[in-house]
Amino acid sequence: MDSITAAFHWFVSTFPTLSMALGLLLLPLVPLIIGVAMYVWWERKVIGWMHVRMGPNKVGPFGLAQTFADVFKLLLKEVVYPANSNKALFLLAPLWALIPSFAAWAVIPIGPNVAWSNANAGLLFLLAMTSMGVYGIIIAGWASNSRYAMLGAMRSAAQVVSYEIAMGFSLVSVLILAGSLNLSDIVQAQAGGKGLFDWFWLPLLPMFVIYFVSGVAETNRAPFDVAEGESEIVAGFHVEYSGAPFAVFFLTEYANMILVSFLAPILFLGGWLSPFPASWGLLGEPGWWWLCAKAFFFATAYVWFRASFPRYRYDQIMRLGWKVFIPITIVWVFVAGCMKYFGWVTTGA
Amino acid sequence: MSFQLICFYAFAAVTVGAALAVISVRSPVHAALCLVLTFFSTACTWLLADAEFLAIALVLVYVGAVMVLFLFVVMMLDLDLDPLREGFVRALPVGLVVAVVMLVEMLGLIGVRTMQLPAPPEPAAAAGMSNTSWLANALFSQFLLPFEVAALILTVAIVAAIPLTLRHRVGVRTQDPGRQVRVKARDRVRIVKMAAEKPAMPADAGETTP
Numbered sequence: 001m002d003s004i005t006a007a008f009h010w011f012v013s014t015f016p017t018l019s020m021a022l023g024l025l026l027l028p029l030v031p032l033i034i035g036v037a038m039y040v041w042w043e044r045k046v047i048g049w050m051h052v053r054m055g056p057n058k059v060g061p062f063g064l065a066q067t068f069a070d071v072f073k074l075l076l077k078e079v080v081y082p083a084n085s086n087k088a089l090f091l092l093a094p095l096w097a098l099i100p101s102f103a104a105w106a107v108i109p110i111g112p113n114v115a116w117s118n119a120n121a122g123l124l125f126l127l128a129m130t131s132m133g134v135y136g137i138i139i140a141g142w143a144s145n146s147r148y149a150m151l152g153a154m155r156s157a158a159q160v161v162s163y164e165i166a167m168g169f170s171l172v173s174v175l176i177l178a179g180s181l182n183l184s185d186i187v188q189a190q191a192g193g194k195g196l197f198d199w200f201w202l203p204l205l206p207m208f209v210i211y212f213v214s215g216v217a218e219t220n221r222a223p224f225d226v227a228e229g230e231s232e233i234v235a236g237f238h239v240e241y242s243g244a245p246f247a248v249f250f251l252t253e254y255a256n257m258i259l260v261s262f263l264a265p266i267l268f269l270g271g272w273l274s275p276f277p278a279s280w281g282l283l284g285e286p287g288w289w290w291l292c293a294k295a296f297f298f299a300t301a302y303v304w305f306r307a308s309f310p311r312y313r314y315d316q317i318m319r320l321g322w323k324v325f326i327p328i329t330i331v332w333v334f335v336a337g338c339m340k341y342f343g344w345v346t347t348g349a
Numbered sequence: 350m351s352f353q354l355i356c357f358y359a360f361a362a363v364t365v366g367a368a369l370a371v372i373s374v375r376s377p378v379h380a381a382l383c384l385v386l387t388f389f390s391t392a393c394t395w396l397l398a399d400a401e402f403l404a405i406a407l408v409l410v411y412v413g414a415v416m417v418l419f420l421f422v423v424m425m426l427d428l429d430l431d432p433l434r435e436g437f438v439r440a441l442p443v444g445l446v447v448a449v450v451m452l453v454e455m456l457g458l459i460g461v462r463t464m465q466l467p468a469p470p471e472p473a474a475a476a477g478m479s480n481t482s483w484l485a486n487a488l489f490s491q492f493l494l495p496f497e498v499a500a501l502i503l504t505v506a507i508v509a510a511i512p513l514t515l516r517h518r519v520g521v522r523t524q525d526p527g528r529q530v531r532v533k534a535r536d537r538v539r540i541v542k543m544a545a546e547k548p549a550m551p552a553d554a555g556e557t558t559p
Contacts (some may be wrong), residue, residue, distance in 0.1 A: 154424075
């Protein structure tokens with residue numbers, strides 16, 4: 001143990017800039033990974049309760065260590081390569097899914113200007129990163145050399161590209177009202193004396209709903225999880241994956257869900273702002289805990305949907321995306337423009 | 350040599366290497382993935398030049414949407430590679446001529462830019478705003494008409510592409526979602542009220558008959 005500490009001290013003192021950069025990189029990642037583990041546990045618990053079961057309760061207090069046990073089991077398992085698969089791409093695919101989903105966290109603000117990167121084009125960066133994640137799925141499907149995996153990848157690619165349009169338009173309406181692509185500015189634009197009635201969910205209610213439903217579709221979660229479709233195509237794009245690469249896909253999916261759960265409050269529910277007027281003392285104080293509480297609600301909603309709704313048929317998913325959501329969003333972008341132009345919505349404190 | 354310059358050379362080297370790989374690797378899927386890498390490293394060099402909007406838009410549009418569909422098609426088609434490679438030597442002179450003309454044009458452009466000394470100040474920095482908002486201001490005030498015309502042309506292109514590929518095949522059974530939604534329960538299920546009655550034979554006899 002002493003030698004490890006000594007090596008750590010030597011490393012920090014020899015490369016101060018590098019170790020600071022590494023430390024800053026780990027700062028958002030470690031809570032995210034632990035958050036994913038807790039989220040998986042919470043999902044299994046909630047679904048258990050909704051099925052009138054107990055959920056995991058054997059490993060650790062309340063079964064909390066169950067996810068960690070599962071992760072270590074996965075990491076110690078053998079990685080099986082399918083026959084005639086493209087090994088390099090087979091291993092590259094999970095990484096290509098994971099890296100954009102982690103990179104997207106760089107611009108998420110948890111307080112006024114408290115973000116890894118307070119980029120001016122933050123919203124655009126987020127869209128770019130989330131749209132890159134689909135490569136991991138397509139390459140996984142292709143490199144597996146399996147029909148089921150290929151079918152899952154094709155479904156996923158079509159679904160993500162379709163819902164990205166509706167999602168993009170709902171973000172456009174947010175940035176019309178906020179007048180900025182910077183996520184901190186977007187939250188600040190929702191501040192005001194009326195508390196939660198100043199947030200963007202009220203003028204942009206249809207977009208708020210469409211954003212979250214598209215987010216569920218983009219992360220390939222129930223009821224839009226036809227990319228996995230256990231009843232038809234076994235497990236879709238990751239049917240051939242085992243061990244650590246599968247764990248990486250799993251991590252990516254949950255990290256993306258938490259990302260969408262954080263973005264919905266930042267864009268529509270006032271981020272770290274308090275829903276109560278400032279005169280209420282501590283309850284009226286803005287802070288990161290509000291953001292986390294709102295994100296927790298959306299993360300739970302994901303689980304709630306999964307336990308409540310049957311899976312959509314594939315053609316119904318496409319119809320919903322193209323023929324329902326996109327026309328509504330186009331109209332509401334125009335409405336948002338009118339709101340801004342005629343000053344029906346006040347932005348900023 | 351500043352850190353920024355090192356980064357530029359690294360990104361530029363990756364761009365050129367990936368672009369070469371696009372035309373030299375055997376598998377079309379690998380070529381498409383190399384094209385993705387080319388776009389991405391080009392975006393990185395643009396970011397170094399403070400063109401953040403253009404860089405992220407390049408990743409968003411080309412990497413995130415266009416290349417996904419491209420890859421989609423390449424994976425679906427089971428391409429036969431040999432006839433594609435046959436024409437390589439025959440087409441090489443034409444390709445070289447095009448490449449040389451493009452190189453000369455590009456060098457000429459760079460030459461004209463460098464002759465304008467002193468270099469004009471960057472308009473976004475001069476106006477004191479971020480690159481993205483400067484671009485938005487320019488597009489939606491100074492260049493509104495060209496911008497709208499370009500948008501209209503793109504919309505017409507989308508609409509034109511759909512009729513070109515739309516074929517009405519006869520005898521195909523498809524669902525009509527409108528009719529599906531309009532269906533009422535009584536169209537499908539008939540509920541009959543009847544008094545409970547005793548089965549004529551013993552209850553387990555019915556299960557044994559096939």
